[in-house]
Structures are given as C-alpha cells and as structure tokens.
Amino acid sequence: MRAVVMHGPGDVRVEDVADPAIIEPTDAVIRVTATCVCGSDLWPYRGIEQQDGPAQMGHEYIGVVEQVGPGVRYVGAGDLVVGSFVACDNTCEICRSGFQSRCVHQVMMGAIGTQAEYARIPLADGTLVKVPGEPTPEQARSLLAASDVLGTGWFGAVAADAGLGKSVAVVGDGAVGLLAVMAAERLGSERIIAMSRHPDRQALARRFGATDIVEERGAEGVARIRELTDGYGAHSTVEAVGTQESMAQAIGATRPGGHVGYVGVSHGVELDGLELFFATVSLLGGPAPVRRFLPELVDLIMSGRIDPGVVFDLTLPLEEAAEGYRAMDERRATKALLTP
Amino acid sequence: MRAVVMHGPGDVRVEDVADPAIIEPTDAVIRVTATCVCGSDLWPYRGIEQQDGPAQMGHEYIGVVEQVGPGVRYVGAGDLVVGSFVACDNTCEICRSGFQSRCVHQVMMGAIGTQAEYARIPLADGTLVKVPGEPTPEQARSLLAASDVLGTGWFGAVAADAGLGKSVAVVGDGAVGLLAVMAAERLGSERIIAMSRHPDRQALARRFGATDIVEERGAEGVARIRELTDGYGAHSTVEAVGTQESMAQAIGATRPGGHVGYVGVSHGVELDGLELFFATVSLLGGPAPVRRFLPELVDLIMSGRIDPGVVFDLTLPLEEAAEGYRAMDERRATKALLTP
Numbered sequence: 001m002r003a004v005v006m007h008g009p010g011d012v013r014v015e016d017v018a019d020p021a022i023i024e025p026t027d028a029v030i031r032v033t034a035t036c037v038c039g040s041d042l043w044p045y046r047g048i049e050q051q052d053g054p055a056q057m058g059h060e061y062i063g064v065v066e067q068v069g070p071g072v073r074y075v076g077a078g079d080l081v082v083g084s085f086v087a088c089d090n091t092c093e094i095c096r097s098g099f100q101s102r103c104v105h106q107v108m109m110g111a112i113g114t115q116a117e118y119a120r121i122p123l124a125d126g127t128l129v130k131v132p133g134e135p136t137p138e139q140a141r142s143l144l145a146a147s148d149v150l151g152t153g154w155f156g157a158v159a160a161d162a163g164l165g166k167s168v169a170v171v172g173d174g175a176v177g178l179l180a181v182m183a184a185e186r187l188g189s190e191r192i193i194a195m196s197r198h199p200d201r202q203a204l205a206r207r208f209g210a211t212d213i214v215e216e217r218g219a220e221g222v223a224r225i226r227e228l229t230d231g232y233g234a235h236s237t238v239e240a241v242g243t244q245e246s247m248a249q250a251i252g253a254t255r256p257g258g259h260v261g262y263v264g265v266s267h268g269v270e271l272d273g274l275e276l277f278f279a280t281v282s283l284l285g286g287p288a289p290v291r292r293f294l295p296e297l298v299d300l301i302m303s304g305r306i307d308p309g310v311v312f313d314l315t316l317p318l319e320e321a322a323e324g325y326r327a328m329d330e331r332r333a334t335k336a337l338l339t340p
Numbered sequence: 341m342r343a344v345v346m347h348g349p350g351d352v353r354v355e356d357v358a359d360p361a362i363i364e365p366t367d368a369v370i371r372v373t374a375t376c377v378c379g380s381d382l383w384p385y386r387g388i389e390q391q392d393g394p395a396q397m398g399h400e401y402i403g404v405v406e407q408v409g410p411g412v413r414y415v416g417a418g419d420l421v422v423g424s425f426v427a428c429d430n431t432c433e434i435c436r437s438g439f440q441s442r443c444v445h446q447v448m449m450g451a452i453g454t455q456a457e458y459a460r461i462p463l464a465d466g467t468l469v470k471v472p473g474e475p476t477p478e479q480a481r482s483l484l485a486a487s488d489v490l491g492t493g494w495f496g497a498v499a500a501d502a503g504l505g506k507s508v509a510v511v512g513d514g515a516v517g518l519l520a521v522m523a524a525e526r527l528g529s530e531r532i533i534a535m536s537r538h539p540d541r542q543a544l545a546r547r548f549g550a551t552d553i554v555e556e557r558g559a560e561g562v563a564r565i566r567e568l569t570d571g572y573g574a575h576s577t578v579e580a581v582g583t584q585e586s587m588a589q590a591i592g593a594t595r596p597g598g599h600v601g602y603v604g605v606s607h608g609v610e611l612d613g614l615e616l617f618f619a620t621v622s623l624l625g626g627p628a629p630v631r632r633f634l635p636e637l638v639d640l641i642m643s644g645r646i647d648p649g650v651v652f653d654l655t656l657p658l659e660e661a662a663e664g665y666r667a668m669d670e671r672r673a674t675k676a677l678l679t680p
Binding site for chain 2: 093094097098099101102104230231232242244247255256257262265266267268269270271272273274276277278279280281282283284285286287289
C-alpha cells in the first residue's frame with residue numbers, strides 16, 4: 001500500500017510499504033478514508049524532535065473496517081469508524097475513569113502510522129466508535145477532526161472546567177485552540193476570550209463562539225485578560241501551544257482557584273514550584289483522552305450541531321502529503337487533510 | 341507587650357514591643373491565648389530564607405477579642421475566636437469561590453506576628469470565626485491546630501480529591517501530613533497510605549486513620565504505593581513537604597487522572613513540563629484557604645469528633661519560645677505550642 005514516510009527533517013515521501021495485517025486477536029484493519037497532518041508532526045519535520053531512521057507518520061483517521069481479529073465483537077467489516085491517536089482497551093480502571101489516553105494497554109497510533117491507505121487498529125473494540133448513518137463530505141471532515149484536534153480541544157476545555165457562568169481564555173489559535181473555543185461554547189461558558197493575532201483565525205474563533213479577541217501576548221496579554229474579567233483573571237484557561245511562554249501566559253491569566261487545562265505537548269517547559277504554589281490554580285493536562293468524548297462528538301457532528309471540519313483549510317490526495325507538511329510548516333494552512 | 345522576635349538565623353528572643361492598636365476600622369485586637377511555632381518558621385531560623393532585620397514572628401492563634409474597630413459587626417469584645425494565617429474579607433469573588441488565602445485584600449498574618457500577648461487582626465469580620473461555648477484545654481489546643489496545620493492538611497486532602505472509595509497517599513509526616521491523614525479519613529477515603537519512617541509519627545498516622553505505612557522513599561516509595569493500589573497508583577496524593585523529591589514522589593505515586601494536592605511551601609522545586617504532561621494528573625496547591633474549612637473544623641472539634649491538638653508534643657510559656665524553635669529544628673518536637 002501507499003503510506004507517508006518521514007526520512008528526516010523536511011523530507012516527507014509517499015512510498016510503497018507492506019500492507020497491515022491482523023497481529024493480535026483484538027486488532028482490526030481499516031481502509032483509511034481520510035487522515036491528516038498534525039501540529040505535532042511538525043516537531044520532527046522541523047528537526048526539533050529527533051527520530052531514528054525513516055518512520056511511517058500519522059495518528060488521525062476515519063475509515064471503513066476491512067477485517068477484524070477473532071477477539072473483536074463490537075465492530076465488523078464494512079463499519080465506518082473513527083478512533084483517537086491512542087488505542088485503548090476502554091475497560092481498565094484508568095479508561096473507566098475517563099483517561100483512556102493513559103490506558104494500561106495503550107498503543108500510540110503514531111507508532112503505527114495512519115497517513116496511509118490502510119491501518120492496523122489495536123484493541124479495536126475499545127478504540128473505535130461506529131458512525132451511524134452516512135456522513136456528508138462536510139461531516140466526514142468533522143469526524144476526522146474529532147479523531148484528535150476536536151477531542152483534544154474538548155479535553156482542554158473540560159480540564160479547564162469551562163462551563164456555565166465561566167470566563168474562559170484560550171491560549172493558542174491553531175486547530176486545537178480554535179476547537180477549544182467551540183467546546184467552551186458548547187459547555188455553556190459565558191465569556192470566551194481567544195488569544196490570536198491572525199485575522200482569519202480570529203474570524204473562525206468568533207464563529208465558534210469567542211466573545212472577545214486578545215491580540216496582546218505575555219504580560220500584556222495577561223493584563224488584558226484580567227481587565228476583561230473584573231481584575232480577577234479567567235476562571236478557566238486552555239493552553240494549546242506547549243511553550244514556556246504559553247504556559248506562563250495561561251497560568252498568569254487564571255484567577256486563584258481557577259483551572260488551567262493544558263493540551264499543547266510541552267517543549268522545554270519548566271514550571272517554578274513557588275510561582276505555581278502562589279498562583280493557586282488547578283492544573284490538568286496531558287495527551288487528551290479523546291475516546292471519552294468521541295460518542296458525544298460523533299453525535300453532535302452527525303446531528304449537524306457542530307462543524308469542526310472547517311478547520312481543514314487544505315485538502316490534498318495522500319500522494320501530495322509533502323505539500324501538506326510544507327503548507328503547515330510555512331503557516332499557509334492551519335490543518336491539511338489527506339485523502340488516500 | 342511581650343513578643344517573639346527573630347533577629348537572624350537561630351536567634352529568637354522574647355522582647356518588649358509596642359502594643360497593637362486598631363489601625364483600620366475593620367481591625368480587631370485580640371489577646372492571644374495560644375499560639376505556636378510553624379514548620380515554615382524554621383526556614384528563616386535555618387537561614388534558608390533571608391530576612392531583613394529583626395521581625396516579629398508567628399501566624400497561628402486563638403484568642404479573645406479585646407477591641408474592635410467601628411466597621412466590625414460580627415465579632416466583639418469577649419468573643420473567643422480563631423482565624424487563619426491569611427486575613428481576608430471573605431466577600432470578594434475569590435473568597436466566595438473558597439480561596440480566601442488569595443483574597444484580593446489579603447494580609448499575611450506572618451507580617452504582623454501572633455507569637456505575642458496581643459495581635460491586630462485585619463478584616464476581622466471576614467477573618468475570625470467565633471468559638472461557641474467553653475473549650476476544654478484539649479479542645480483549645482485543637483482549635484489552635486485548626487488555625488493552620490489542620491486547615492492546611494484538610495485543604496491538601498480536598499485538593500487531592502480524597503473521598504469515598506479513594507486511595508489516598510500522604511507524603512510528609514509533619515503536623516500537616518498527619519492531619520491530612522485525619523482529613524482523608526473524615527472525608528471517607530477507603531485506603532490511606534502514610535509515608536513515614538518515624539515510629540511515633542507512624543503511630544499517630546494510624547490513630548488518625550492511616551491503613552498502611554510506607555517507609556520507602558523516592559522510586560522505591562512510588563513502587564510500593566503502586567503495589568498497594570493494584571499497580572495503578574493512588575487516586576489522591578497529598579504533598580506536605582515542599583521539596584523536589586517530595587513533589588516527584590507525590591506525582592509519581594498518583595495514577596493518571598488522579599489528583600495531587602500540594603501544601604508544602606515549595607523550596608527549589610522545578611517541574612518538567614513534559615513529565616507533568618505525561619503524568620496526566622491534576623495538580624492543585626498553594627497557601628491553604630483555611631477560612632473555607634474553619635466553621636466545619638470548629639464544629640468537629642467542639643463536638644468532640646476530632647482531636648488534632650494531639651500533634652502538639654511540646655507546650656511552653658511564650659517566654660521560652662527559643663526552646664520551642666530549637667526543639668522543632670532538632671526534630672525533638674513535631675509542633676511546639678506557646679502560651680502567652
């Protein structure tokens with residue numbers, strides 16, 4: 001089959017690789033109908049994260065089940081399914097508490113690679129959620145967004161305790177940040193402040209429910225958010241970048257007793273214990289347990305209540321994956337969808 | 341009046357200082373009936389924290405109101421009262437959300453000094469809680485414990501989300517850690533694991549409700565706690581020390597999706613963002629909003645349901661404060677009570 005392989009920084013190729021097969025009885029193999037390039041794929045692309053030799057890429061996917069192992073009971077050939085970037089059994093105590101991204105049997109889909117024609121999905125019964133009915137092309141894009149960026153933004157908003165009567169600040173205007181705005185809106189938040197300097201992303205943030213836009217950054221950005229929240233700071237802040245500056249901004253923008261949900265993969269972040277102590281905010285983050293939210297997200301999408309797929313502003317055939325990476329690296333695109 | 345003054349590391353004296361007076365209309369002046377030496381008083385005593393010139397010490401107290409300013413409505417002369425180490429208005433949004441230790445008008449009592457015959461209490465209506473009835477000597481000691489160590493341990497347990505069905509690990513066997521064990525027990529926790537190597541403190545932990553004692557520290561301590569919790573780690577961990585090692589131990593002992601409540605004042609703690617990201621635990625800590633819990637704690641003490649005062653294992657007249665500091669510094673005493 002054809003698959004995206006990264007050979008080194010900046011060197012993405014589409015090549016012939018072996019077809020995936022059932023290895024464990026709990027596996028499924030799916031024909032990938034849509035996949036995409038993640039912001040986190042850019043870290044090795046930019047050489048900031050080391051990789052050892054060529055690697056298949058991708059961890060977001062929707063597709064149709066081709067084949068299942070003898071231990072799979074809840075999905076079967078022909079089912080349209082969506083899963084997240086972590087395969088999980090969905091039965092261990094950690095999964096049942098809603099943290100499927102840290103399942104005791106977790107398999108990172110990035111180590112398998114879903115930017116390909118087919119993909120093996122471990123722990124298929126726990127990992128995959130069936131899509132009811134026939135999605136429109138727009139809904140199919142939105143389901144793909146649910147696989148990672150929507151689910152991650154949603155977790156960020158939930159971890160930040162967004163909800164009724166709350167003021168929510170969102171640091172980061174990439175796909176995850178924008179969809180955290182959408183989540184905060186769906187959760188009933190009163191005021192949603194998006195931090196962004198890009199007019200097109202500001203527009204999308206407003207479309208998703210942002211009530212205010214803050215262009216300032218650092219200490220000025222924090223001061224502006226305090227101004228917008230009667231001097232107290234936001235009840236809830238979502239951090240969707242992963243740098244020292246963005247974490248400091250998120251913690252600084254949050255009132256004592258408030259919550260920070262951080263979903264940007266940390267790169268070089270160091271938190272000073274004493275500063276954190278006197279900030280007196282709740283901090284929760286990590287790889288998002290997207291599986292917790294998937295059934296609800298699929299329902300919201302298939303009933304036409306949310307359209308997260310609009311974050312995809314570039315669609316390419318799988319063969320042109322390299323251009324997808326380039327466009328995101330150069331910030332010409334927010335998020336590139338690939339069709340095998 | 342007589343008051344404890346620290347002149348420099350190891351140099352604690354009891355001296356004549358000016359009597360306190362009403363400064364703001366919202367002030368009260370109390371006659372201190374009992375005060376004590378805090379673990380945090382040992383930081384400057386040991387020279388680890390710098391201080392500029394001689395300073396009055398102490399921030400824990402119970403006492404009888406002598407005088408109130410014209411703006412005070414809810415307490416009056418003759419009332420027996422207890423307050424926490426942060427004076428607060430108890431009316432601002434931060435206070436009303438339960439984070440009185442970060443009140444927008446907060447005054448740190450340590451900057452005033454309660455190891456003295458009398459003390460000025462700012463924002464008396466918000467800060468002080470009246471004690472109903474006449475406490476026994478044992479209850480009076482327990483009320484003093486409520487002023488800081490009990491309230492701080494309680495916050496640690498609440499911040500760690502201790503409660504029904506939960507496994508709770510407590511890192512630190514000082515007065516705060518021991519009283520976090522008591523709080524975890526009162527909150528209905530199923531399993532309470534105290535980390536301690538001191539037989540007398542282990543005994544007190546068991547008396548307060550610990551079901552297990554772990555003597556190992558560091559990676560071994562973490563492994564032992566995982567063993568005791570079916571390999572998952574504790575649902576809830578209270579950190580009551582404030583060092584790099586104790587924080588790492590607390591985070592490592594907690595399962596993904598679990599909660600760490602940290603109440604040890606951080607000294608030199610640095611948290612690695614990526615490690616924290618993949619730990620996927622909730623972190624909440626800071627100066628404890630003791631005021632949130634005081635009414636309930638006073639009730640539990642006056643109705644004889646808890647006896648936190650047993651953590652005081654040394655009682656001295658105020659004049660012998662220096663010996664109280666020495667005994668705690670040399671770990672001959674867990675907590676020294678001073679009677680003016």
